[in-house]
Amino acid sequence: MSIVDIAPAAVVLPLLAAGASFTLYKHPNAQRLLSVVAMLATLCLESVLLVSTWGGEPQSVTLGAWAAPFGIVMVVDQLSSLMLVVSTLVSFAVMIYATGQGLADGDSDAPISVFYPTYLVLLAGVSNAFLAGDLFNLYVGFEILLTASYVLMTMSGSAPRIRAGITYTVVSVISSMLFLISIGMIYGAVGTVNMADIAVKAGHLPVGTQVQLHLMLLVAFGIKAAVFPLSLWLPDSYPTAPAPVTAVFAGLLTKVGVYAIIRTETLLFPESRVDNLLALVAAATLVVGILGALTQSDIKRTLSFILISHIGYMIWGISLATPEGLMAVVFYIAHHIVIQTSLFMVVGLIERRGGSANTDRLAGLAKIAPILGVLYFIPAINLGGIPPFSGFLGKVGLIDASVQAGTWQGYVLAGVGVFVSLLTLLTLTRIWNRAFWRKPEDAEFPDPILLAKDQDGKYGVRTSGELDVESRRYKGKDVTLLPRPMMASTIGLVVVGVAITVFAGPLFDLSDQASGNLSNPQVYIDAVLGSDHGASAEGGH
Structure with a gap:
């Protein structure tokens, strides 16, 4: 038994825990x-x-008695294993964050009986997507x-969330x-859904058929x-x-789509050139x-547009x-x-402490919190x-890759990337100036929660009352505005972000290894089908 044989447990463990967690709904x-x-x-x-x-080639594990390309295959390489670790680490931080919010608010936004099983199922789905060896x-x-x-x-059932959920x-x-x-058309064309087998057989299809199948996958993954x-x-x-759901969605879900695009470009259709379109x-x-981010006053919407923009870097x-x-x-x-x-x-913490995520209603948070x-x-x-x-290092890596490519598209993208980076900094700085740097009294429409003080007349982290979601008022009992679990998990993830900068060298080394394997799809094919299988897809783009 090799280490890679434990890979399916990355999917099975969260699913089993989700089932067990649901049976414990009366025991939070x-x-x-x-x-x-x-x-x-x-x-x-x-x-x-x-x-x-680390330092090796892709490895695969087949489930059941069916060998590839007929059975279910999971493939572990530098890219998939890195995505697994980062996604689970982030998911763990958000789960602690959600737990703190639930305890502070009486679980009004995250019912324990539903949240934990569903969250674990989400993690299982993400892990399965990263490990999947067939479409x-x-x-x-x-x-x-x-x-x-x-x-x-749609957890709380409020009207805005139901509309957004629809x-x-x-x-x-x-x-x-x-x-x-x-998937159906690819199976009809090459007789398989195994990605390594598709990589071997797709090159024998007419060019027009390759482009059609290629673009259909890109549209589907592009939406995701x-x-x-x-x-x-x-x-x-x-x-x-x-707030916890927004955080994990923004961090993970779009990256699963990007991951699928990487596999499409480097493994499935490396010879079907759509580089100019991309x-x-x-x-x-x-x-x-x-540009969408620059027009927003709500911080969540601003970050959502910035998220879209930064998908463009990838x-x-x-x-x-x-x-x-690729590195x-x-x-x-x-x-x-x-x-x-x-x-x-x-x-999410800003919204709790200030009563809003809108910069028209926020001010003075640098003094208050x-x-x-x-x-x-x-x-x-x-x-x-x-x-x-690390954001600077990643962008420099992209610019350097564009210069080395030596194409006019690369130079244009390098210029656009620098321009967008400056606008990103401008947008985030504007949020800082309005939400943090102004005096609390200078907000255009300050929420009473923003100006709440404790019994000593100081800006505190508690206020008298229970939060009413619609009116944004408190009544009944004290509520912690900055719960310790939420603060601890946020601090921890910010520290991880700094650690990415400190350990950028090893991470770039791993990224370089991943890039080497992605650029040579034959190593993936050999890991799944064996070195003596069929025609070579070596060479990438």
Whole structure:
């Protein structure tokens, strides 16, 4: 038995824990403990997988008695194992954050009996998507995480969340239908859904057929990744969800779509050239996303548009079709998952302490809650690309890859990327100036919660009363505005973001290894089908 044989446990453990957690709905403390233990166990297992792939080639495990390409295959390489570790780490931080919010609010936004099982199912779906070695299993992973996301998004049952959930559901169903139709057409064309086998056989198809199948997959994955013009659903969906749900959605779900695009470009159709189209999409996503962010006053919507814009950085690297571009993309995805999630977690705390996430109603938070100022400032300048943070390093990696590619598309994208980075910094700085730097009394429409003081006349973290969601007023009992679990998990994830900068060297080394394997799809094919199987797909783009 090799280490890779434990890979299915990354999916099975969360699913088993979800089932057990649901049976414990009358025992909330047991639910919490079980969820924490299951997620930590999953994280440890995935860390072992990451260490096992460091410096090596992809490894595969077949489930059941059916060998590839007929059976279900899971594949572990540097990219998938890194995504597993980062996604579970972020999910764990958000779960602690959600637990703190639930305890402080009486679980009005996160009913224990529903939240924990659904959240674990979401993690299982994400893990399954990263490990999937065939398109249908990838589709199953998407459907698992999307089904769980529907429940999480509409958890409180409020009208805005139901409306946003409907939009999200309709868009996701359309994307899933396109993906399923694409799978059917690919199976009809090459007689398999195993990705390694597709890589061997797709090259023998007529060019027109390859392009058609290729573009259908890109459209389906583009919706999930929220690239322009397939991203219009995201700013109206994510900000209405509960703060923990928004954080984990923003950090993870779009990256699963980007991951699928990487596999499509480097493994399934490496010879079907759509690089120019991807470059155009990347530039449009970068620009449209940040222009949308500049027009917003609500911080959640602003960050949602910035999320769209920064997906453009990832598509930019993929469009270069070079090992240097893929290396920068792998690094940037890991960086962005952590930083974007931590920023949304901070905004959730800002909303609790200030009574709103709208900069027209916020002011003086640097004086009222200085720790929130620090927690916002660090990931904000990181995302804005200020040196020496990982956001700067990732963008420099993309620019360097563009220069090395030597194409006019690369130079244009480098210029657009620098321009968008400056606008990102401008947008995040404007939030800082309005929400943190102004005096509390200078807000245009200050919420009473923002100005609440304790018995000593100081700005405190508690106020008298129970939060009424509609009126944003408190009554009845004291409520902690900055619960310790929420603060601790946010601080922890911000520290992880800084650690990415400190340990950027090893992470770039791992990204370089991932890029080498992605650029040579034959190593993936050999890991799944064996070195003596069929024609070679070596060479990439």
